[in-house]
Each structure stands twice: as C-alpha cells, then as structure tokens.
Amino acid sequence: MNQFSPNTQFSFFPPAIKYLLIWNGIFFLATINIFGSGWTPMGSALAPLLVLQPFGDGFMPWQLVTYMFLHADFYHIFFNLFALWIFGQALEQLWGTKRFLMYYFLTGIGAGLIQLFVSSGSTIGASGAVYGILLGFGMMYPNRRIMLLFPPIPIKAKYFVGFYGALELFNGLTRADSGVAHFAHLGGLLVGFILIKLWGLKKPSEYA
Template sequence: MNYQSPQYSPNTQFSIFPPAVKHLLIINLLAFVALSTPVVSEYLFTYGALWPIDSGRFGVWQLISYMFLHAGFGHIFFNLFALWMFGQAIENFWGTNRFVLYYFLTGIGAALLHMLIGGGGAPTLGASGAVYGILLAFGMMFPNRPIMLLFPPIPIKAKYFVAIFGAIELVSGLTRTNSGVAHFAHLGGMLVGFILIKYWGLKSEDSYY
C-alpha cells in the first residue's frame, strides 16, 4: 500500500527520512542483526523482551527495550515499513521532539495494556504497538489522504483505513484470533495515541486550509 501525499506541513521542510524515523529504523535493524547472532541473542531476549510481571524476569526498562526486538524478518519488515511510510509524514508534520515523545509513550502504553489484558505467559517483542499509534496519528492528522491498498488495488481514505484496522484488532483480541499476536498491545498504542492527540489539542492538516 502507499498514500498520495500533498506537499504540505506546518514545518517548512519535508524529508522522506526525518531524523527520528531514520534513527529508529537504524536501531531496530542493528538490534535485529544482534538478535540473530548466537553470542548475544540469549542476553537480548532475556533482558530486552517484555516479560510478564509474575515471570521473575520482568524489568521496567523492558517497557521500552521490547520495541526494538523482533521475532523474524516478516515481523521487522512490516513494522519498519509502516514506521517509515506513516512515521515520516507525522514527524514532518509535528516535528521531531513531539514525534519521539509520542512514539515512546504509545509503545509504553501498548505494553501496559497488553500486560493488563492480553499478556499470557510468553514474552512480547516488537514495535507494533508504537507503530499502531503512528497509524492512528496518521488517520487523525491526515484523515482524507488516500491510501492505495494492494489487495484489492483501490484507494481508501486514511480515516477509514485506520478505523478498519482498529476494528480488526479489537475483534481479533476479543475472540483470541491469531494466537500469539499481541492485539491488545496494538489497541493500547492506538488508545494512548488518541488520548495524547486530544490532550495536546493537535489539529489535522485539513484545519490549516
């Protein structure tokens, strides 16, 4: 999928690889390589994954570190592709500082909701919660931008695209569909993102025209 982006932002410069997105991509890729290396993979998994509180392995730093570890190529590819695709628009629109704060707060919120509702006994990995927060922000900041789906190849407005994804995650979480997927982490990222956007009083691009 892709979206058609008008060259507009409250900031004067537009970059397809703004600083925060670029560094997040690099750090995630380096962590993925390290996690694939036998020498350090066990250490990273033991201390970096998000473990249940009652597991005896939980550490508060894992609320952040889990976002940089991924379980396989498909996992990291889709997360980083979505982070770049939607994140660069949000960072350019908001600025780097607000984007970074939003990214980590949604990731932490995703972890907390997952632990509270959908945890289970297995550790959790991945940036998906924060990425879903970014997706939510894109739908709220650019609600009428068209996103071209791959299957079927039709355009859909961002606000509807995000609503569909949110509904799928909610139904999947409640019905335990796709066991092993942290649906409530995804929903947690979206929920915290919605709260932050409302609390900060952020406006969509449409309000600037």
Template sequence: MPFNLPRVTKALLIANLVAYLLQWVVGEQAYAFLELWPYVPDAPEQWFMPWQLLTYGFLHDPGNIAHIAFNMLALVMFGAPLEYTWGPRRYLTYYLTAVAGAGLCQLLVTSWMAASTGDVGSTVGASGGVFGLLLAYGMLFPNQRVMLLIPPIPMRARTLVILYGLFELMLGFTGLQPGVAHFAHLGGMLFGWLLIRYWRGQPPFGRGRGPRLRVVR
C-alpha cells in the same frame, strides 16, 4: 536506505534494524531481559522490569523477517509525514508514548493470562508504536488516500484506521490469530489518541480550548 527521511524516523529505523541484526548475533538469552515479560511473582527466571515497556518495541522475532519488514515500512510511510508536521521532539514523544502504552496494555493482558494458565511468554515488536502512528495519520490526514498491501485496495486514511481498529478488536477477543499482540496494537492506538486529545486540550483533559493540531484535508 532512504537517507532523505526526517532524522527521528531515520534514527528509529536504524535502531530497529541494528537491534534485529544484533539479535541474530547474540542469541535470545542475551537480550531476553529487554523483552516484555508478564508480571508473574512465582517465575523468577523471567520477570517484568519497567524498562521493558520501551525496549521491547525495538526488538523483533529473528525468525520472522516479515514482522520487522512490515513494521519498518509502516514506520516510514506514516512516521515521516507526522514528523514533518509535528517536528522531531513532539513526534518522538508521541511514538514512545504509543510504544509504552501498547506495552502497558499487553503487560496487563499477558499477566492476567499467565496467572490464569501458567503460560509465560514474552512480547517483542514495534507494532504498538506503528499502530499509534497509523491512528495519528488517520486523525491528521483523514482524507489522504492510502493503499492496503493485502489486498491492494485504496481507501481514505480515516477508513483504514477504523477498519484496522475493529479488526484488531475482533481478533483480540476471539483469539482467531494467536501469537500476535492484538491488545498491544489497540493500546498503541488508545494511548496515541489520548495524547493527541491532551495536546488539543480536549476531554478528558480539557474543554477543547487548547491549540489545535493541524488536520490536512
């Protein structure tokens, strides 16, 4: 456990790991009400509740350890520098906004799909918040060199954000990778981008006269 992490990033990491272990212990039926379910009026056995827009982001698929492993690695890699730059309060506000925004986008998409096909399934994972962190990292540290894991290619953070965004958009609309919440990933990036623009006083929230967030070149 990396104990030298900033406190909010460390707390988020611990919360996700503890939740993952508890999921193994209690079984899905015990925590299904915390997963993000689509809004389907005629499916009373599982239904959407407002708190799920946040709680789903602390759950992961117990049968897919790579899911939580990659999310937590990204949380540490991109979250820690952002917390050191923004401070704990602004950083936590940003992360939870990205999680909730990702959940809202996923809720709209899955509710529409459930109404169209009758297929009702839940969503779990911190990926929406992680993609929000990736977006913020690319905006604040655009020229920082980062390394893809698969394949191991070095590139600028800004380039990585653009490529990931386009890739998720393509997968979301083509359905080439089913079972992955691509629109949640995009939603995390979208709401993160909107919050940064709000903090900067930029359109559509202002005329660009607000305080600028530090950009590391």
C-alpha cells in the same frame, strides 16, 4: 529552532524516522539469526533482559522500551518499519522531531502496559507504537487516500485506521492464543488518541 515546531523542509527520512530504522536494524542483526531461525548467541543472552516479560516473571521497567526494538523475524521487522516509514514521515514533518519521538515512545510504552495486563506471555516488536503512528496519521490526514495492496484500491486514511482497529479488537477477543499481541496494537491506538487530544494536536489546515 524549537524542537516542538513543525519541520519546514520535507524529507523522506526525517531524523527520528531515520534513527528508529537504524537502531531497529542494529538490534535485529545482533539478536536474530537471519541465516537460520531463533536468537543469535547475543540475542539469547539479552532476551531475558530486553523482552517484555509478564509482571512477576522477569519483568523489568526498561523492558517497556527495549521490547520495541526486538523482532521475531524478517517479516515482522519489515512490515513494522515499512509502516513506520510510510506513515511516520508526515507526522514528524507536522509535529517536529521531539514531539514525534515522545508520541512514538509513549504509545509503545502504553501498548506494552496494556498487553501486560491482559496477557501472561512475553512480547516483542514495535507494533504497538506503529499502530499509534497509524492512528496519528488517520487523525491528522483523515481524507488522504492510501492505496491498498490486496485488493489494489484506494481508501481514505480514516477508514483504513477504523478497519484495522475493528479487526484488532475482533482478533483480540476471539484469537487470544494466536501469538500476536492484539491488545498491544489496540493499546497503541488508544494511547495515541489520548495523547493527540491531551496535547491538542490539530489537523493541517487543508484537513480541518
């Protein structure tokens, strides 16, 4: 089967999602001290090589990929991977595994590049790629309702994505020193939008 074709059978853990979850979990257990705080000895040794470092201050090209597999703590990785699983399933089923993976990594790399140009700090986490996934879900399934937790009310995906995009822009402009890579999140949204338009990806017929 052509790997760019949509998957025909629904799965709660399609291949790309499954292996992204596994590899993020492996990197987390290897690098973060889950019984204390900070890096494990292996994490301390690998961090200078794998964390996305500023240009001219330890930057290496492969860090644009490896930074996506590193997370600061349990909450950081939990919310990123939970969002990847919740929103990514439908996209991988719709686009096929190969295109989904290309989209995921390109949005993550684009998010990292944008963060490098606006920040002098180091960056870790899959959030940029996850925001790209969120944008893709909102564009492919704009009227699908998402149940918010706080407050517990349903909201259409297109409004959910719009709210988070506006929030990240506001936070990026007003809270640049918060320690959160807001412009990486915005970069994931921007690159995701460009890719969807460039590739001509269409909504399923029920959302057309």
